[in-house]
Amino acid sequence: MSALTRSTSRPDRCTPHEMTRFHTDEYIDFLARVTPETFDEMTGHGSRFLVGEDCPPFEGLFEFCSISAGGSLSAARRLIDAKADICVNWAGGLHHAKKREASGFCYINDIVLAILELLRYHQRVLYIDIDVHHGDGVEEAFYTTDRVMTASFHKYGDFFPGTGALNDKGKGKGKGYAVNFPFKDGIDDESYQSVFRPVMQAIMDRYRPGAIILQCGADSLAGDKLGSFNLSMNGHASCVAFMRTFNVPLIIVGGGGYTIRNVARTWAFETGLACGVKMDERLPFNEYLEYFGPEFKLAVPSNNMDNANTREYLHETTAAILESLRNMPFAPSAQMQHVPYDLEDDEGDSDSDLDVRISERIRQTHRRPHPPPESSYPSSDEDPLSHQRRRRRLAQNYITSLSSARKEARRERQERAARMAEEADAACGAGGGSDEERGASAGAGAGAGRDKARKRTFFKASRLDVARLLQGPDPGLTGLGLAEGAAGPGAAGGHGHAPHRHGAGVGNGITREWTEGLY
Incomplete structure (x- = not known):
């Protein structure tokens, strides 16, 4: 000091x-x-x-x-x-x-x-x-x-x-x-x-x-x-x-x-x-x-x-x-756990612009999660203040690694959704027969998806439910189940009725939109 x-x-x-x-x-x-x-x-x-x-x-x-x-x-x-x-x-x-x-x-x-x-x-x-x-x-x-x-x-x-x-x-x-x-x-x-x-x-x-x-x-x-x-x-x-x-x-x-x-x-x-x-x-x-x-x-x-x-x-x-x-135990330890930071941060000027302060607090909140707890006390040649600063550096490294992992996971999800959309386009383009046959085929597929994911329609599913469904083992079935609720029965494979980006595949269109919106 x-x-x-x-x-x-x-x-x-x-x-x-x-x-x-x-x-x-x-x-x-x-x-x-x-x-x-x-x-x-x-x-x-x-x-x-x-x-x-x-x-x-x-x-x-x-x-x-x-x-x-x-x-x-x-x-x-x-x-x-x-x-x-x-x-x-x-x-x-x-x-x-x-x-x-x-x-x-x-x-x-x-x-x-x-x-x-x-x-x-x-x-x-x-x-x-x-x-x-x-x-x-x-x-x-x-x-x-x-x-x-x-x-x-x-x-x-x-x-x-x-x-x-x-x-x-x-x-x-x-x-x-x-x-x-x-x-x-x-x-x-x-x-x-x-x-x-x-x-x-x-x-x-x-x-x-x-x-x-x-x-x-x-x-x-x-x-x-x-x-x-x-x-x-x-x-x-x-x-x-x-x-x-x-x-x-x-x-x-x-x-x-x-x-x-x-x-x-x-x-x-x-x-x-x-x-x-x-x-x-x-x-x-x-x-x-x-x-x-x-x-x-x-x-x-x-x-x-x-x-x-x-x-x-x-x-x-x-x-x-x-x-x-x-006779007292030496330096009793305690099991620590992750504790979220408060949104309050006294760095900012109380008279500064409200939008700037809100943006800064959101950025600080997402930038500084707690690092994994350390149960060890600083060594004999390291004072507590140096130990605290070292933990801050470890926390920053931990945050950086988490950010990289999240970006990689998000990229993989987006690539998977894109592949699903391309496969749906190809399937719709290759399908022959009359409009009635295509409509019956789409209705059967929607029914199968509904059986696999009962009550998971677009209007009834919460945001958290949809996020969980998107991480399931069969994204294709999930997309078809969502398609029936969004476009309605007899949508003829989604042609002209899908309110999302992919008119040819309503279910996969919803999948992409929720994927990009949630993550």
Whole structure:
């Protein structure tokens, strides 16, 4: 990452259909319709969907949810398409939202939606949470699977949400894939890093994820109105710097944070850190400068708060987590399958011509099918990003070979249809006798075709049925069966009655037209 390309983009908003990949239809419909005026009536005075004191409805609620979740979904798609190595969405990180209820100021769980999108391509995804509150919504969503590992460093005890004990390790197939480090009040930079680095190093060595989502809730900073930790800005940002060293595709999202000036400072500093930019400690002059007084610096210092986390407690907890990780299976694999690309593509300008965007999306959809899945993880001398780019090259070669095979098959079908048409012309030209005899002969042939392909007339056969018939062992019979339905009985071999290209052979004319139209 020595040479970084930095860019900003306006992501697409998350649609209600995309939200229902995790949340229930009923809950999403409620969020789309609720207003402060209809709140009591729609929720039964706050008892339904737990929308109330912690999560009140407000004007523009659903618009906010679609923007927040859309940013995280777009970030996941950019990682999948190898358009970025690191993506940042400070409007995301709402880790408390559940499948059918709001919780802890969170309405839509954008993190779960982004992880589900990443799982379409990656076998394993790692979620890290450094918010002062436990990331209960994300952990609950993936508590029984080994394809997502969650690691949360939070305050535990008489504190919201009251979950995330050391022994909460997952269930069933996900046993051991939920890591919780419960802190007490006053954790400082040195103590935090003394446990964060060894635990995350062990997880990365053992789990080897294909992508990482890092939730950087700023309520773990010193002086937060709701938090009780004592981290400085540099101590908080060191978690971002450490995870960046693994060179694994990374999504950084926001979260909590209730002392606004400290949140703004920290997330600005961490954005520069993610992009490889050294930030000046002196704040530039701007219209909001007065909010950062009296020091007017890019810094959030620790305070003199007591640290209730003793060295013995931190050492024992770290040892218990590392022992659990040693007993965990190494890099569990998952059976992958072909997943079609979405038509949505955020490359195009939203204000560009509609016809151009539709054509481009159709072209991208047909050009980029998923390659055959690879179950192997990159070798020890190949980092995940290089492995991902290599898979993209293999995918392009796979697409090229498929295209050549399809062209060859289409050419063979067209040649076969042409030969059938020529044979029909020759048969009609060589046939003697009166018109009545030829009509009787054609009617008998149509009857034979009808017996072989019962109810396969042109008007009753669907497009898929016709395509299947054209691939049958006897195209000639198929053509004759279609002829009777198209031209009607007594068509005299098709002379003057066929509405298709070959007037001499109605059945074969239909065969050619469907062949060229379908393929």
